[in-house]
Amino acid sequence: MATLQGKIAEIEAEMARTQKNKATEGHLGLLKAKLAKLKRELIEGSKGSGGAGGEGFDVQKTGDARVGLIGFPSVGKSTLLTKLTGQFSEAADYEFTTLTCIPGTYKYKGTKIQLLDLPGIIEGAKDGKGRGKQVIGVARTCSLILIVLDAMKPMTHKHIIERELEGFGIRLNKKKPDILIKRKDKGGITVIKPPSIEMTKLSEDTVKSICHEYKISNANIQFRCNASADDLIDVIEGNRVYTPCIYVLNKIDGISIEELDLLDRVPHYVPVSAKDEWNFDELMEKIWEYLDLIRIYTKPKGQIPDYEQPVIVPRAASTVEGFCNKIHKQLAKDMKYGMVWGTSVRHNPQKCGKDHQLNDEDVVQIIKKN
Ligand SMILES: Nc1nc2c(ncn2[C@@H]2O[C@H](COP(=O)(O)OP(=O)(O)OP(=O)(O)O)[C@@H](O)[C@H]2O)c(=O)[nH]1
Ligand SMILES: [Mg+2]
Secondary structure, three states: OOHHHHHHHHHHHHHHHHOHHHHHHHHHHHHHHHHHHHHHHHHHHHHHHOOOOOOOOOOOOOOEEEEEEEEEEOOHHHHHHHHHHHOOOOOOOOOOOOOOOEEEEEEEEOOOEEEEEOOOOOOOOOHHOOOOOHHHHHOOOOOEEEEEEEEOOOOHHHHHHHHHHHHHHHEEEEOOOOEEEEEEOOOEEEOOOOOOOOOOOHHHHHHHHHHHHHHEEOOOEEEEEOOOOHHHHHHHOOEEEEOEEEEEEHHHHHOOOHHHHHHHHOOOEEOOHHHHOOOHHHHHHHHHHHOEEEEEEEOOOOOOOOOOOOEEEEHHOOOOHHHHHHHOOOOHEEEEEEEEEEOOOOOOOOEOOOOOOOOOOOEEEEEEEE
């Protein structure tokens, strides 16, 4: 078979045929690498031909964070958008009601959240079925993905959607594997790892065969986690996005308490009824929690802090410098020091440099040079 899809199917079939054990580990690793390369070709190839962007999918980012609604048709994504944001998006009891990306915004804890309603996706979306590719393309730009599921439909839908997103390089609720690849001129492949880490999922031979497949002949591969073959491939491929995800289980108005109890074991999930607006408080709180943002209140000199409009910064970039950059690019350069009140300091206020790590609801005043 000559087509990319054909080659992918062939490798997937071979992987399914191959028993998983120590003897086949290296070979399986190699197949995984080949598969990842073909999938990348498939995605990149489609970008060039015919503009995968598509009408209406280039929605401008607004607000502090972007959250995307992904799910099968008719699970209630549009109903949820309309109820949460007040932005009307047509909802109906036939599939593929929504044909484009419709943005709405709402405010929670002083944070402006952009919510994107998207067309439903189906199995095979990542390979070009329906508008799947555009939808998943937008999902890649989101800080958080809400996978919307219908409580009255089987949970297999969850796995299908996860697979579609993963096939497009999105990793859900997963940290970037701590693997460092340093190329060198000679010396072959050297695996480096601290004695504290036991590698149970990946042998040195598999590392070598994966590197060989990617034509990496000389490099130090440094592992700081118990990585799998997929983790190594992800780091070599490099274009993965690591996105938090919440499973929104909708239409719970249609199931019994007993059924709901069973579903309660799904991790990262919130049950809601978009129709009846049940449990929206928990949903909004969980969205806030998973976005992992912090609120910083500004305090102009001689005035009380502005508690109405916090500056919103991702926790990962929540230093005094990160805060400055959110306000104005020049501010960090002009800063002499920052005065900080709140839980991140021992004394209130405390003089802090630009590397000081801020906490949620700290108050900051920037003192400029001269
Ligand atoms: N019982 C019940 N029905 C709901 C709920 N939310 C949405 N619906 C119904 O489910 C149907 C589909 O809702 P939509 O909001 O259009 O679903 P969607 O996910 O946007 O569908 P597509 O745009 O086709 O992908 C409509 O008839 C809604 O009234 C809910 O919480 N409970
Ligand atoms: Mg819709």
